[in-house]
Amino acid sequence: MLETMLLDTSYLLTLDSYIYRCHLVTISMSTKSTMCHIITLSHLLWFRVQLLF
DSSP states (O other), X not given: OHHHHHHHHHHHHHHHHHHHHHHHHXXXXXXXXXXXXXXXXXXXXXXXXXXXX
C-alpha cells in the first residue's frame, strides 16, 4: 500500500513537471500547445480523483 502511494506520488510529480513544461511552450507557441496544456491538466485532475477513491 505504501509503495503504491509512493509510486503514485512520483507519477504525479512527473505529470506536474510535464504540465509546467507544456505551459512554458504554450506561452511561446500556438493554440495547439494550449490544447496540450488543457488535455494534460485534465488527465492530471482525473488521476488525482482516482487516488481519492
